[in-house]
Structure formats: structure tokens, C-alpha cells
Amino acid sequence: MTPEQWLNNNKLSIDILTKKYLDDGELLDQWFDRISGMSEISYSSIKTELTYSEYLEKCKELRQQIVDKKFIFGGRILANRGLQNKRKVTFSNCYVIAPPEDNLESIFDTNKETGKTFSYGGGCGNDLSNLRPRDAEVHNAAKTTCGPVGFMDLFSQTTATIGQDGRRGALMLSLDVRHPDIEEFIDCKTDLNRVNYANISVRVNDEFMRAVENDSDYLLHWPYDMDISEKEIEAINEYDKLISVETASGPVYLKKVKAKRLFMKLAENNWRTAEPGILYWDRISNYNLLGKDPNFEYAGVNPCAEEPLPAYGSCLLGSINLSAFVVDPFTENACVDTEELSKTVIIAVSALNDVLDEGLTLHPLKQQQETVRNWRQIGLGIMGLADMFIKLGIKYGSQESIWITEDIMKIISSQAIVVSSELAALYGPYPKFNKEYILKSEFIPNNQFIKDSIEQFGLRNSQLLTCAPTGSIGTMFQISTGVEPNYAFEFERKTISLNNKETKYKVYAPIVEEYKQMTGNETLPNYFVTSVDINPEDRIKIQAALQKYIDASISSTINLPEETTVEQVAKIYMDAWKNGLKGVTIWRDKCEREAILSTGNTNQSEEHVPLKRGEIVKVNDNCIGLKRTLVTGCGTLHCEAFFDPKTGELLETYLSKGSKGGCNNYMIGLSRMISLAARGGLGIDAIIDQLKSCGTCPSYAVRTATQKDTSLGSCCPVAVANALKDMSVAIKHQIECCEPINQDEISPTTNPSNAECPNCHHKTLVHTNGCISCPDCGWTKCD
Numbered sequence: 216m217t218p219e220q221w222l223n224n225n226k227l228s229i230d231i232l233t234k235k236y237l238d239d240g241e242l243l244d245q246w247f248d249r250i251s252g253m254s255e256i257s258y259s260s261i262k263t264e265l266t267y268s269e270y271l272e273k274c275k276e277l278r279q280q281i282v283d284k285k286f287i288f289g290g291r292i293l294a295n296r297g298l299q300n301k302r303k304v305t306f307s308n309c310y311v312i313a314p315p316e317d318n319l320e321s322i323f324d325t326n327k328e329t330g331k332t333f334s335y336g337g338g339c340g341n342d343l344s345n346l347r348p349r350d351a352e353v354h355n356a357a358k359t360t361c362g363p364v365g366f367m368d369l370f371s372q373t374t375a376t377i378g379q380d381g382r383r384g385a386l387m388l389s390l391d392v393r394h395p396d397i398e399e400f401i402d403c404k405t406d407l408n409r410v411n412y413a414n415i416s417v418r419v420n421d422e423f424m425r426a427v428e429n430d431s432d433y434l435l436h437w438p439y440d441m442d443i444s445e446k447e448i449e450a451i452n453e454y455d456k457l458i459s460v461e462t463a464s465g466p467v468y469l470k471k472v473k474a475k476r477l478f479m480k481l482a483e484n485n486w487r488t489a490e491p492g493i494l495y496w497d498r499i500s501n502y503n504l505l506g507k508d509p510n511f512e513y514a515g516v517n518p519c520a521e522e523p524l525p526a527y528g529s530c531l532l533g534s535i536n537l538s539a540f541v542v543d544p545f546t547e548n549a550c551v552d553t554e555e556l557s558k559t560v561i562i563a564v565s566a567l568n569d570v571l572d573e574g575l576t577l578h579p580l581k582q583q584q585e586t587v588r589n590w591r592q593i594g595l596g597i598m599g600l601a602d603m604f605i606k607l608g609i610k611y612g613s614q615e616s617i618w619i620t621e622d623i624m625k626i627i628s629s630q631a632i633v634v635s636s637e638l639a640a641l642y643g644p645y646p647k648f649n650k651e652y653i654l655k656s657e658f659i660p661n662n663q664f665i666k667d668s669i670e671q672f673g674l675r676n677s678q679l680l681t682c683a684p685t686g687s688i689g690t691m692f693q694i695s696t697g698v699e700p701n702y703a704f705e706f707e708r709k710t711i712s713l714n715n716k717e718t719k720y721k722v723y724a725p726i727v728e729e730y731k732q733m734t735g736n737e738t739l740p741n742y743f744v745t746s747v748d749i750n751p752e753d754r755i756k757i758q759a760a761l762q763k764y765i766d767a768s769i770s771s772t773i774n775l776p777e778e779t780t781v782e783q784v785a786k787i788y789m790d791a792w793k794n795g796l797k798g799v800t801i802w803r804d805k806c807e808r809e810a811i812l813s814t815g816n817t818n819q820s821e822e823h824v825p826l827k828r829g830e831i832v833k834v835n836d837n838c839i840g841l842k843r844t845l846v847t848g849c850g851t852l853h854c855e856a857f858f859d860p861k862t863g864e865l866l867e868t869y870l871s872k873g874s875k876g877g878c879n880n881y882m883i884g885l886s887r888m889i890s891l892a893a894r895g896g897l898g899i900d901a902i903i904d905q906l907k908s909c910g911t912c913p914s915y916a917v918r919t920a921t922q923k924d925t926s927l928g929s930c931c932p933v934a935v936a937n938a939l940k941d942m943s944v945a946i947k948h949q950i951e952c953c954e955p956i957n958q959d960e961i962s963p964t965t966n967p968s969n970a971e972c973p974n975c976h977h978k979t980l981v982h983t984n985g986c987i988s989c990p991d992c993g994w995t996k997c998d
Contacts, residue, residue, distance in 0.1 A: 289532030309517035338385030426474035538599035544606035601695035612753025624764035644673030848914030
């Protein structure tokens with residue numbers, strides 16, 4: 216098998232495979248063997264009672280799961296397994312370094328350990344809460360300290376400096392909300408030239424969130440983990456002023472703030488720059504397998520925050536592709552093959568434990584090797600969740616999607632715990648296992664068989680489940696990544712790591728073409744939704760349903776439209792806490808930091824001059840158009856849109872009812888206003904956003920529920936918005952992929968059926984998916 220065959224000739228997928236994961240000169244089948252552990256190197260490094268031939272049979276099962284795209288390891292395993300004799304590598308994507316102590320030597324030791332971990336290919340999380348606040352007294356030439364924020368650029372620059380085979384290191388810096396410098400930490404990335412090579416997050420606790428709810432006072436203090444009484448808070452008369460109090464154990468620094476003001480600053484900065492994120496630290500600390508164990512403590516989280524880890528902790532990642540388990544997709548009989556899913560969980564948990572054994576001596580630091588040996592954390596996750604919903608005919612965020620999420624995750628979680636206990640029966644539990652505390656964990660399901668198994672054999676792993684972003688492996692598999700909804704069904708992905716320079720790829724979601732081929736329908740049903748179509752409340756509900764069955768955490772970003780307010784961001788944070796999430800990240804469109812994904816056209820002409828207020832451009836006949844026939848609550852609706860042939864910008868729209876459509880005068884009025892807005896300089900995204908704010912039409916809802924044939928949307932304006940977006944995407948794809956369009960050759964609203972194919976010379980060319988192709992010989996102009 217070749218990469219082209221395995222990955223359906225998708226250029227971005229093939230580039231990810233060949234440039235990130237294949238070794239020099241390595242063939243695909245050799246790579247399958249290597250990452251499946253089918254070598255003497257792997258066999259000799261793991262703990263097993265199997266003979267080599269028995270072990271190879273087990274590896275073949277894993278190999279087939281990867282070939283079938285049902286399961287795949289995280290990127291460091293894909294790139295490095297089996298190559299440990301050739302170079303210094305690690306199999307772990309995620310590490311947390313021990314938080315630096317409050318002295319200069321420890322800070323620079325932490326930076327050195329971070330840099331060494333980067334050099335092996337691992338990302339790091341560092342918490343800075345132990346460092347005393349800015350202007351606190353120190354006994355050296357400086358006299359006062361710069362505080363934890365003063366050292367953030369040091370760690371950020373280390374991340375930028377140490378490369379990883381075309382990748383930069385990944386870093387998470389966090390600070391406890393109780394720290395007196397928390398406001399400076401929240402503000403630090405509003406300077407767009409600072410800390411550009413690290414993610415930052417605030418560790419908030421339940422006490423702080425309750426203070427925000429009650430709009431009450433809150434005391435910041437250092438040391439941040441000391442006990443503070445209500446009397447001490449009341450004794451401080453001034454707000455936002457750092458005071459020092461001498462105690463028998465040394466100076467204590469205090470600052471009284473209004474909790475809600477601090478919380479709203481956090482929301483505002485996230486609205487502006489998409490950072491800092493929020494970590495709900497009490498939920499992280501308590502809801503896991505080790506939440507009742509007094510001998511265990513999380514020290515921080517990894518760069519994408521899905522893995523809370525102890526000091527020097529590390530985690531191996533692997534993900535199950537849920538969309539691969541849907542039987543009879545896009546039909547009324549569509550369902551998830553739970554038996555096959557359970558089998559995959561068994562194979563995946565066992566495989567991750569093998570990789571953990573194999574990689575024990577490969578961690579960059581001795582402390583990491585010791586911590587991994589003692590706690591044996593693995594991170595089995597999922598991807599393709601959104602595509603699974605689509606194949607089942609379920610809308611992401613609906614009540615039905617929440618139910619199916621819980622059903623699926625309950626199977627994965629329970630099966631993973633059972634497999635870990637069975638492995639403990641064979642090879643012993645992780646060294647720090649304590650039966651008493653594990654059985655008290657809130658995360659253990661109320662299942663007597665599972666409890667009895669843990670009682671008798673223990674667990675091989677102290678952490679089992681997570682939801683990583685899966686940006687590279689999910690994109691390689693051409694599925695929705697992680698637990699996210701589809702960002703868009705066509706978008707631009709920017710990457711530096713594949714070619715050591717900024718490269719942009721057009722990405723098209725194969726789920727759309729798969730649906731059209733299997734059903735014969737060109738119009739997408741209303742359960743084809745993207746991130747902008749799903750409200751934040753529903754995103755939080757899905758994440759909460761997942762978090763119930765995940766002992767680590769979840770990497771997920773809520774994408775918000777540009778017009779989102781600071782107050783709405785604050786509400787998302789509050790709702791996330793109330794729903795038991797362990798963290799939440801948001802991205803507001805057109806915020807001050809550039810996204811890795813963009814649906815906008817960034818290649819604007821240098822000659823483009825913005826229109827003056829009230830100026831309306833006149834449209835000549837040299838425009839290109841497409842048509843969509845929509846099914847609405849009242850019948851059919853014809854939507855024609857015409858675009859600039861050079862830029863792809865929307866110029867005019869014409870709407871007309873079918874024989875059984877709705878009010879024709881309403882359609883004419885709506886199309887006139889859309890055209891006026893477009894010719895007045897408003898971008899199509901702004902127009903679409905307004906149309907999508909129109910709510911739900913009763914007749915549309917009734918027909919959707921009864922006949923299930925309506926076009927994507929909740930009313931006529933929303934359906935028009937979706938059609939305009941679809942046509943805009945098709946036109947821009949045609950402009951970017953093909954030569955300039957000849958108006959004599961192609962009718963603005965019909966297929967070029969009279970044009971001749973340059974390959975077979977039959978007059979059979981058709982216009983599909985934004986390109987011109989020949990159904991007879993397969994030629995396409997986009998090639």
C-alpha cells in the first residue's frame with residue numbers, strides 16, 4: 216500500500232504522514248510495522264509473558280486497527296517508536312516540569328529541564344505560583360523581585376529557540392488565581408510582542424468562582440497555598456494594594472480585590488486575545504482516579520491542557536476514531552458498532568502500556584523516568600466525534616448527541632478500567648497504587664464487577680483517558696479532530712512545521728462528499744453543522760457529557776463570532792464551571808491574535824480601497840454565478856448568487872419562490888437588501904451572520920420534523936445564508952484552483968455542458984464541487 220492509496224490522494228494528509236512521521240526512505244508498510252511494535256527492539260523492551268511469535272500476532276491486531284483508521288498513536292510515538300537506537304527521542308507528547316522554587320537557581324534549573332525536554336520532542340507545562348510577587352524583597356543586587364511574570368519571556372524564548380525537527384516546542388505557563396500577581400499575569404499577553412511561544416492559563420478554584428457569583432471580596436496572597444481567614448480579609452482596608460506582613464516563617468504578601476472585577480478582566484482579555492485560558496483546579500484535582508489519594512498531587516497541565524500531571528509526569532497519547540465505528544451511515548439504520556469499539560479499547564490500552572514500558576528509559580530526565588514508572592499514566596482519547604454524529608444523522612449539541620456521547624464514553628471508560636485491571640493481574644499494579652484511595656474515587660463506576668477486580672488485582676495505570684486535540688492525526692485521517700465540531704467544511708490551514716516555512720493548505724471535509732456519494736443528495740441536511748452554528752451552551756453540554764467519563768481532561772476550543780461580547784465570554788466561563796468542566800478555551804473571530812485556521816480571504820488586493828460610508832458600487836455584467844434550489848417550510852426557494860470573477864466577493868443575490876414556495880415579495884425584498892449590503896462593501900460573512908440571527912420558523916420546524924427534507928437551516932433567511940456560504944466557497948475554490956473563467960465558455964448559472972473536455976474531447980464537462988470536470992474520463996480542471 217502507498218501513502219496515496221491509504222490517504223485517498225489527499226495532499227495535506229500525505230504531507231503530514233511523509234514529513235512528520237515516516238523515517239527517511241521508509242515505506243508505508245514498514246512504518247505500519249514499526250509503530251505497531253513489530254521488532255526485536257520493541258519486544259525486548261516491554262513487559263510480557265508472550266513468546267515472540269505470540270507477541271507478533273498481538274501486534275498484527277494493532278497494525279490492522281491503524282490500517283483501518285480505527286485507532287492511532289499520538290505524534291511522538293508515530294515519529295519515534297522503533298528509532299530509539301538512531302537518535303535521542305521520547306514517545307511522550309506531554310510533560311509537566313516540577314514547579315520552580317522561589318529562588319534563582321531553581322528557576323534556571325526549571326528552564327534547563329524544559330529545554331532538555333523540548334530537545335527530545337516533548338511539550339511542557341510549568342506552573343509559576345511558587346515565585347514571590349513583583350516588588351517583594353530579595354536579598355541580592357536587585358533588592359526586589361520581578362515576580363513570576365518577569366520570568367515568562369525566559370521560558371517562552373527557550374521554547375522558540377529549541378527546534379524539534381521542524382517543530383517548535385510547546386509550552387503551558389500557569390498561575391494560581393490566589394497569587395498577588397495574577398492581574399499582571401492575565402494582562403501579560405495583551406502586549407502582542409510578549410510570551411508568544413507559550414500558552415497561558417489561570418488556575419481558578421471553587422472559592423474564587425463563588426466569590427465572583429456573590430460579587431464579594433477575595434484575598435490574593437503569597438505563599439498562595441496558605442490558609443486565610445475571613446478576619447484577615449476584613450482587616451485589609453484598601454483594594455488592589457500589595458502589603459507585606461512579617462510572620463515567624465517569613466514575609467506574607469496580601470492584596471484584597473473584588474473577585475468579579477478580576478474575573479471580568481480575565482473574560483475581557485480572552486475576548487481580546489484568546490488568552491489566558493481557565494483551569495478549574497478543584498475539579499481537576501478531585502475528579503480522577505487519584506482524587507482521594509493524599510500522596511498524589513498534580514503540578515500542572517500540558518500545553519493543550521488535556522493532561523494534568525504530577526511533577527515530572529508524562530503521558531502517552533492514542534486516539535480512537537469514532538466515525539469509523541458507524542454502521543450503515545447516513546441511513547435510518549445507522550448505529551455504532553459497540554462490540555467492535557470495545558475490542559479496539561482493549562487493543563489500544565494494551566498497546567499504550569507496551570509503549571510506556573518500551574519508552575521508560577527514553578525520557579529526557581531521570582526524574583521523568585521515575586515518575587512515569589511510579590504512576591504509569593496513559594491517555595486514550597477519541598477523535599471524529601462530529602463526523603460520527605453526522606453519520607448517525609444527529610446534530611452536534613442536540614439532546615440526542617449528548618445521550619449518544621454518554622453511552623459511547625461509558626463503554627470506553629468502563630472497558631479501559633477493566634483492561635487496566637486485567638493487565639495489573641498479569642504484571643502487577645502501578646507501584647504507587649493504593650487500593651483504599653482508588654476505591655473511594657468518584658470516577659470509579661458503580662459496577663461491582665469493576666470494583667471487585669480492582670480490589671483483587673489493582674490497576675496497571677493511575678490515569679487512563681483524555682481528549683487530545685489530534686490536530687495532525689485527525690487531519691491526516693481527514694476526519695473531524697478531537698471532540699470539536701467541524702470548523703468548516705472548507706477552510707484554510709496554515710502550518711510551519713511541515714515545510715519549515717509558512718504554508719497554507721485548502722482543507723475540504725470528506726464527510727460532505729461521502730454523504731453526497733452514498734445518498735445521491737446534493738443538498739446537505741440540517742445536521743451538517745460547523746462550529747459557528749453551535750451555541751456555546753451546547754458546546755459546554757457536550758464537553759460536560761464527555762468529562763463525566765474521562766479521568767484526565769479535554770482539549771476543546773469554543774469558536775465565537777466577532778460580535779460576541781465580553782459578558783457572553785464571562786457567562787461561558789461561569790457555565791463551564793457549573794457544568795463540571797476542568798477547563799475551557801475560547802477563540803473569538805478576528806480577535807487580536809491570528810488563528811491557525813481561517814476561512815477568510817487573507818490575500819486582498821493591494822489596490823483595494825475601502826468604500827466611503829454610504830457608497831454603493833455598480834455591478835457590470837462581468838460576474839459569475841451559481842444557483843441553489845432550497846427546500847423550506849413553505850416549499851421550494853431558488854437562490855442565485857453572482858460574484859466578482861477575480862476576487863470571489865459577493866455582488867448580487869436573486870431569490871424567487873418555486874411553484875409551492877412562500878411570499879414572492881418577501882423574497883424579492885430580502886434579495887434586494889442582501890445585494891445592497893454586498894455592493895455597499897459588507898463582506899459575505901457579515902451578511903451571513905445577520906441572516907443566521909433570524910431564529911426558527913414554525914413551518915420550517917414542522918416540515919423538518921415530519922418530512923425531513925428541508926435544506927440546512929431553521930428558516931428561509933438561515934437557509935439562504937447557508938446556500939450563500941456554500942456558493943461562495945465553491946466560487947473561491949474555482950478561482951484559486953482554475954484559470955480565469957471564460958464567460959463565453961461557462962454560463963453563470965448552469966453547468967458547462969457544451970464545453971469540450973481537453974482530454975477526451977467529449978462535450979460532457981460539468982461543474983461540481985467548485986471545479987470543472989469530465990464524468991466520462993475523470994479529467995478535472997483543478998488537477
